Amino acid sequence: MSVDALTIHEAAETTGWSPRMLRYVESMGLIQSKRSPAGYRLYGPEELQRLRTLRELLNAHDVGLAEMGFALRLRREPELAAAVDAWFEAKPKRPDDVPAADWLRFEQEKHQRLLEAALS
Amino acid sequence: MSVDALTIHEAAETTGWSPRMLRYVESMGLIQSKRSPAGYRLYGPEELQRLRTLRELLNAHDVGLAEMGFALRLRREPELAAAVDAWFEAKPKRPDDVPAADWLRFEQEKHQRLLEAALS
DNA sequence: CCAACCTTACCGCGATCGTGTCAAGGTTCC
DNA sequence: GGAACCTTGACACGATCGCGGTAAGGTTGG
Numbered sequence: 493m494s495v496d497a498l499t500i501h502e503a504a505e506t507t508g509w510s511p512r513m514l515r516y517v518e519s520m521g522l523i524q525s526k527r528s529p530a531g532y533r534l535y536g537p538e539e540l541q542r543l544r545t546l547r548e549l550l551n552a553h554d555v556g557l558a559e560m561g562f563a564l565r566l567r568r569e570p571e572l573a574a575a576v577d578a579w580f581e582a583k584p585k586r587p588d589d590v591p592a593a594d595w596l597r598f599e600q601e602k603h604q605r606l607l608e609a610a611l612s
Numbered sequence: 613m614s615v616d617a618l619t620i621h622e623a624a625e626t627t628g629w630s631p632r633m634l635r636y637v638e639s640m641g642l643i644q645s646k647r648s649p650a651g652y653r654l655y656g657p658e659e660l661q662r663l664r665t666l667r668e669l670l671n672a673h674d675v676g677l678a679e680m681g682f683a684l685r686l687r688r689e690p691e692l693a694a695a696v697d698a699w700f701e702a703k704p705k706r707p708d709d710v711p712a713a714d715w716l717r718f719e720q721e722k723h724q725r726l727l728e729a730a731l732s
Numbered sequence: 733c734c735a736a737c738c739t740t741a742c743c744g745c746g747a748t749c750g751t752g753t754c755a756a757g758g759t760t761c762c
Numbered sequence: 763g764g765a766a767c768c769t770t771g772a773c774a775c776g777a778t779c780g781c782g783g784t785a786a787g788g789t790t791g792g
Contacts, residue, residue: 499737499738500737500738500739501737501738510781510782511738512780512781512782512783513780513781515739515740516779516780516781528738528789530738530739530788530789530790531738531739531740531788531789532737532738532739532789532790533738533739542699542702545699545702546699549695549696549699552695553689553691553692553695555682555692555696556748556779556780557779557780558678558679558778558779558780559679559682560696562675562679562682562683563682563686563696563700564700566683567700569673571673572673572675575669575672575673576669576675576680576683579662579665579666579669580683580684580687582662582665619767619768620767620768620769621767621768630751630752631768632750632751632752632753633750633751635769635770636749636750636751648759648768650758650759650760650768650769651758651759651768651769651770652759652760652767652768652769653768653769676749676750676778677749677750678748678749678750
């Protein structure tokens with residue numbers, strides 16, 4: 493059982509979640525672990541790290557799991573993401589006042605944010 | 613009172629929301645109307661259209677107002693958006709297996725989605 | 733083989749979401 | 763000045779969220 497993977501209780505202790513919550517997080521589709529032949533959840537270093545960073549993210553920004561679940565939907569359902577983007581972008585009265593160049597720049601700034609966050 | 617702006621009851625009838633919900637939507641920061649000197653809410657064609665498209669968006673994709681509120685937070689708090697982006701992007705075991713070129717392409721596809729949504 | 737794990741599936745429970753409704757008071761208009 | 767609006771604030775209420783617990787049963791290891 494100790495082949496570089498922790499059981500749910502062990503993973504719970506090192507990550508600060510409860511076993512109950514690890515199953516809940518999995519049910520949201522946020523972090524799923526491998527399974528032993530008998531169906532036991534096995535958490536590798538990868539998942540443990542992700543669980544810790546998720547925890548930090550949540551109480552650093554006062555975000556809930558349901559909200560992260562929605563963020564996940566936004567990445568999995570491009571139609572939804574496009575619809576939401578379009579609705580928020582639909583604020584300027586004349587869309588031609590703010591043509592492609594501007595939101596392109598906005599998106600590039602988003603890339604910049606991503607880069608900065610990734611390099612920390 | 614009929615200077616191209618509807619009262620909350622009139623706006624409610626033409627948009628399919630209830631007056632109560634219009635105030636609720638406003639409290640989420642999603643759509644705020646102008647106010648008359650006495651503080652009455654006045655909805656112009658702009659807001660009416662936004663209310664209708666919001667309604668369509670919600671029941672087309674089974675999204676709640678709270679989730680749209682979160683989407684709004686993502687646009688208003690770049691730190692939060694960056695943290696969420698970074699967490700989801702942190703899936704590949706070796707980040708160098710999927711270097712800049714790849715998520716750049718992903719982001720460009722996102723732009724494409726946005727464009728398509730905007731042109732409909 | 734038995735204690736100590738694990739699994740899924742429930743019940744509960746305070747908090748929030750999405751609504752309606754009602755109260756107490758100000759505004760508009762004829 | 764009174765009917766018909768509007769305002770904010772509260773109470774209510776079913777549904778979901780975030781979490782703990784328990785039950786019923788399978789797995790593991792000394």
